[in-house]
Amino acid sequence: MRHRRIWRSATVAVSVLAGLVTAGCSKTPGERPKADYNVLLVTLDTTRADYLSCYGHTPETSPNLDALAREGIRFAKAISQSAATPVSHASILTGLNPYQHGVRVIYAEEGYRLPDNVPTLATLLKGHGWQTAAYLSSFTVSEFYGFDRGFDTFDSGLKVPAHESFQKGDGVWLWPVKENQRRSDATTDQAIAGLKQAQGPFCAWVHYWDPHDPQVLPPDDVMARFVSDGMDMPTRRRAIYAAEVFYMDSQFGRLIQYLKEAGEYEKTIIVVVADHGEGLGDHDWWFHRILYQEQIHVPLIMRVPGWPSGKVVSDLVRTVDIVPTILEALGAAPPAGVAGRSVRPLVEGQADTVRIAYADAINAFDLNSKLAEQRPLDEMLHCATDGTWKLILRPRLEDQSELYNIKDDPRETKNLYAQESGHADRLKVELAKCNGFVNKPFGAAVDPDVQARLRSLGYLGGDSSSTPPPAPTTRPATTSRP
Numbered sequence: 001m002r003h004r005r006i007w008r009s010a011t012v013a014v015s016v017l018a019g020l021v022t023a024g025c026s027k028t029p030g031e032r033p034k035a036d037y038n039v040l041l042v043t044l045d046t047t048r049a050d051y052l053s054c055y056g057h058t059p060e061t062s063p064n065l066d067a068l069a070r071e072g073i074r075f076a077k078a079i080s081q082s083a084a085t086p087v088s089h090a091s092i093l094t095g096l097n098p099y100q101h102g103v104r105v106i107y108a109e110e111g112y113r114l115p116d117n118v119p120t121l122a123t124l125l126k127g128h129g130w131q132t133a134a135y136l137s138s139f140t141v142s143e144f145y146g147f148d149r150g151f152d153t154f155d156s157g158l159k160v161p162a163h164e165s166f167q168k169g170d171g172v173w174l175w176p177v178k179e180n181q182r183r184s185d186a187t188t189d190q191a192i193a194g195l196k197q198a199q200g201p202f203c204a205w206v207h208y209w210d211p212h213d214p215q216v217l218p219p220d221d222v223m224a225r226f227v228s229d230g231m232d233m234p235t236r237r238r239a240i241y242a243a244e245v246f247y248m249d250s251q252f253g254r255l256i257q258y259l260k261e262a263g264e265y266e267k268t269i270i271v272v273v274a275d276h277g278e279g280l281g282d283h284d285w286w287f288h289r290i291l292y293q294e295q296i297h298v299p300l301i302m303r304v305p306g307w308p309s310g311k312v313v314s315d316l317v318r319t320v321d322i323v324p325t326i327l328e329a330l331g332a333a334p335p336a337g338v339a340g341r342s343v344r345p346l347v348e349g350q351a352d353t354v355r356i357a358y359a360d361a362i363n364a365f366d367l368n369s370k371l372a373e374q375r376p377l378d379e380m381l382h383c384a385t386d387g388t389w390k391l392i393l394r395p396r397l398e399d400q401s402e403l404y405n406i407k408d409d410p411r412e413t414k415n416l417y418a419q420e421s422g423h424a425d426r427l428k429v430e431l432a433k434c435n436g437f438v439n440k441p442f443g444a445a446v447d448p449d450v451q452a453r454l455r456s457l458g459y460l461g462g463d464s465s466s467t468p469p470p471a472p473t474t475r476p477a478t479t480s481r482p
Ligand SMILES: [Zn+2]
Pocket: 045, 046, 084, 085, 086, 275, 276
């Protein structure tokens, strides 16, 4: 692949969102980034950190990601800003917390789409002359959520266009799952084919979906490696999940192999992160959308040319730190007002101000979620953590908030909210600074037809229950929870 330099002045929209002002991506408007590396951002949907072998899982599930960690930097304590796919991805792509970028829920009349004036990694790098491409695997990161902006190529993998992707059946609108998700091998095929066409430095986003849902299973040989007859349902579900992680990792390995064969690996910034984890029975919950560690402690691995290799960073970092870090690696400043900041000082072993990670789950406003009915305590959750203490605040039921020492109690078994009020109060102050609380969260109205579809989707619900999902063969074929 030949690198052709086409630099343009950065023209970045100015966004005013709840007092947030964003500006151009360079300290001097129009200034070129100093480095011209490729950028490969890989998001692993629904992937718990503790299910990767480089985070301690046995048997081995992630040999290719483990290899990247050995050659790059593994962040042992990365926190996602949401456990809902589009909300979390919006934070990964913008460096903003949910209350800043405006994607608050998966489905509602408003508040589900990234506003057109919020800069993203793609809009910023496209503005600097990078070729931008996305190869994705599910509806929940599609153009429906406004994630296509800034991409020259946007391959969401949908067989049904996003704006037509709800089928009407028996009086309700359904999401045709099989037509709107694809396995990691298909996504990787498209990504490699697309990258072969690149004529200059590229910024590629590859999204894998396999662990999200046991509808699209790995090949039989991978299943046989993890799943065996006679497993009880919870064990089987967790084994299928591990098989999906393993298969996804193998496809990530194909992608890396392509970069090496094309001579691009050494000039590519590679960032791999999950949008959120999965309950798998922990805290009496099998899915996501809440804020315990199995939900928001995500794997984060980076390899940056010229940066240390084989490094493990144990300080708390956040997914909003990704965009500022990539921009720093390229020699560019992030947009003013981003919530995240570059993790480079931590990578270099320098002292850095302790980060506070914010996350929220405003399930009560999500038309697609029945979680507020099934787990009434979890209808509105706001989290702040400094990496040792973690507060899950229930603003409507404050006495039932939770506080954990996640250093001593990483599985969050001992709620210390009543005993450790000093730490709880300190983190409440951090939450108050964020001003992420919402009573009526959503801004501009959207198209009435879209509103009608989304309203209909509300009858679907989506989060099932605290019992394990049925075996894949008995799962409904046409509906799913994003
Ligand atoms: Zn997700």
